[in-house]
Amino acid sequence: MKIIGINYLSESSVCLLENGKIKYAISQERINRKKNWYGIPYKSIERLLSDTNNNIKNIDYVVTCGLSSLTKDMPNKKEFQKKIDLVNKSILKKKIKKKQINFLKKREKHEDLVINVRTKKIINDLKKKFPNLKVYDHHISHAASAAYNSKFKSCHCLTIDGWGDHASGKILKYNNGKLDELYKTSSIDSLGYFYGSITKLLGFKPHQHEGKILGLAAYGNPKKPLKDMSKLISFDKKNMKFIGNYEKGIYQATFNNSNLKFLLKKYSKKDIAACAQFILEKVVLDCVRSISKNKINLVLAGGVFANVKLNQKINELKNIKNIFVYPNMGDGGLSVGSAMLCYNEVTKKIPQASKNYYLGPSFNNKEILKEIKKFKLKYSKPNNIEKIIAKKISEGKVIAHFNGKMEFGPRALGNRSILCAATDSNINNELNKRLGRTEFMPFAPLILKNYTKKYFKSLKDLEDYKFMTLTCKCEKIMINNSPAAVHIDNTARPQIIDEKINLRIFKILNEYKKITNIPVLINTSFNMHEEPIVCSPNDAIRGFLDGKLDYLILKDFFIKKND
Numbered sequence: 001m002k003i004i005g006i007n008y009l010s011e012s013s014v015c016l017l018e019n020g021k022i023k024y025a026i027s028q029e030r031i032n033r034k035k036n037w038y039g040i041p042y043k044s045i046e047r048l049l050s051d052t053n054n055n056i057k058n059i060d061y062v063v064t065c066g067l068s069s070l071t072k073d074m075p076n077k078k079e080f081q082k083k084i085d086l087v088n089k090s091i092l093k094k095k096i097k098k099k100q101i102n103f104l105k106k107r108e109k110h111e112d113l114v115i116n117v118r119t120k121k122i123i124n125d126l127k128k129k130f131p132n133l134k135v136y137d138h139h140i141s142h143a144a145s146a147a148y149n150s151k152f153k154s155c156h157c158l159t160i161d162g163w164g165d166h167a168s169g170k171i172l173k174y175n176n177g178k179l180d181e182l183y184k185t186s187s188i189d190s191l192g193y194f195y196g197s198i199t200k201l202l203g204f205k206p207h208q209h210e211g212k213i214l215g216l217a218a219y220g221n222p223k224k225p226l227k228d229m230s231k232l233i234s235f236d237k238k239n240m241k242f243i244g245n246y247e248k249g250i251y252q253a254t255f256n257n258s259n260l261k262f263l264l265k266k267y268s269k270k271d272i273a274a275c276a277q278f279i280l281e282k283v284v285l286d287c288v289r290s291i292s293k294n295k296i297n298l299v300l301a302g303g304v305f306a307n308v309k310l311n312q313k314i315n316e317l318k319n320i321k322n323i324f325v326y327p328n329m330g331d332g333g334l335s336v337g338s339a340m341l342c343y344n345e346v347t348k349k350i351p352q353a354s355k356n357y358y359l360g361p362s363f364n365n366k367e368i369l370k371e372i373k374k375f376k377l378k379y380s381k382p383n384n385i386e387k388i389i390a391k392k393i394s395e396g397k398v399i400a401h402f403n404g405k406m407e408f409g410p411r412a413l414g415n416r417s418i419l420c421a422a423t424d425s426n427i428n429n430e431l432n433k434r435l436g437r438t439e440f441m442p443f444a445p446l447i448l449k450n451y452t453k454k455y456f457k458s459l460k461d462l463e464d465y466k467f468m469t470l471t472c473k474c475e476k477i478m479i480n481n482s483p484a485a486v487h488i489d490n491t492a493r494p495q496i497i498d499e500k501i502n503l504r505i506f507k508i509l510n511e512y513k514k515i516t517n518i519p520v521l522i523n524t525s526f527n528m529h530e531e532p533i534v535c536s537p538n539d540a541i542r543g544f545l546d547g548k549l550d551y552l553i554l555k556d557f558f559i560k561k562n563d
């Protein structure tokens, strides 16, 4: 049985699920080179069919999200009215009351337009093209991506994002392939919008630069703005949902929240970032503690779980046995979640968990050589390429590394990565300059599996750290010999490497360890400025020529810049 999953929201993506296994997945931004592109990803569907030697006639089901557009009711209508009543009864000044109520009324209209007009049109367009289309709920698809790809037979699922299908979060129970919804937070009480509005307030792009706020947060003092910012959002234990406190006068479920501007006059940007992170952690941890007093396994998906520090804090809670964060946690992962839901619904079988996320296109030496010749680059094809890469890195060089299938999800996991030594913390500034980036977080470390316990003693389960989804505490040896990959709070976001997960990177790390006695290297995504991660050899060569990188590896080819 073959199922194509489609996500048309931010980071539009497609996947192919064949006989219960995800065989291929790609976001359209990688093909059209437009970061976070959204819309129906026709180009990606074509690419998927050609890369997997399929024809649309061989596909049994095409699936997507957006279930709420198929029903006429607005389930949030009551929620909107309740909020308006609360604001009316509050002690807020008349002017602020009016502003909050106007926002809620506008927001209700906007939601109606997006779901009942825009989404409906997209679903209709898809149905015309794919008459066998199945449509699933947004947050249940997020939960499915995390539950089915985890190692758990039974667990709880927590999904949190900006907004999808009238909700911004759900709590579900997963048992032997079956998902049951327990609680729901409505779209107007959104933690995703809360964090995004702080991102916007501090001068960054919401829905893209939230990682910068997380990085900046470690430099600030959360206590200073807390009295003002704690009015924004909280967790309601009784009803098991997040609450945007409109009646306290500043929260709005939008990136563009003008109520927040006063914060910039009173506090520094780093203190505001620190406080936003503090509140996010407090509210989500309150929620996770309330899910169960007993120890539980918990799986997480939705854009908010791109926050690696939040994930670490959840993993450290007493009532948590283990967590799993779906590596493509944002809406890009919805294609996979809905395809897995369909497989389970139709076959009553449990889909297979992905062992790795190298699910995109790959290129052979012939295709690569054609591009190298087009750009008239000098190249060699050495037998011991891993040894040469390790030696160059040990000499302080920066390597752009392109090999095998492209990663699915926001993180480069070695196949479309920039590699360099982690021994000198100045490399962070230098690399940011070379790549035209402004990051407050240090780059993440790759580490050989055998040395992980020595460098990161606190890890519960090494399997959780294969896809760079959470941070952890560093031991002294890590802080001393790989300072460039350690954050100011002595944490890092390791990616554990063994020969099964990525043989090429495993060999490079081994060769580097032989030279330096250090089993750690820096891995950052291979992209320039605000561009998506490179996909093809052509993207890689253009990125290499654009940037100030020392060498480019294209599969088996070693390339220097022409003099």
Ligand SMILES: [Fe+2]
Pocket (backbone or CB within 6 Å): 138, 142, 161, 162, 163, 164, 302, 303, 330, 331
């Ligand atoms: Fe979402």
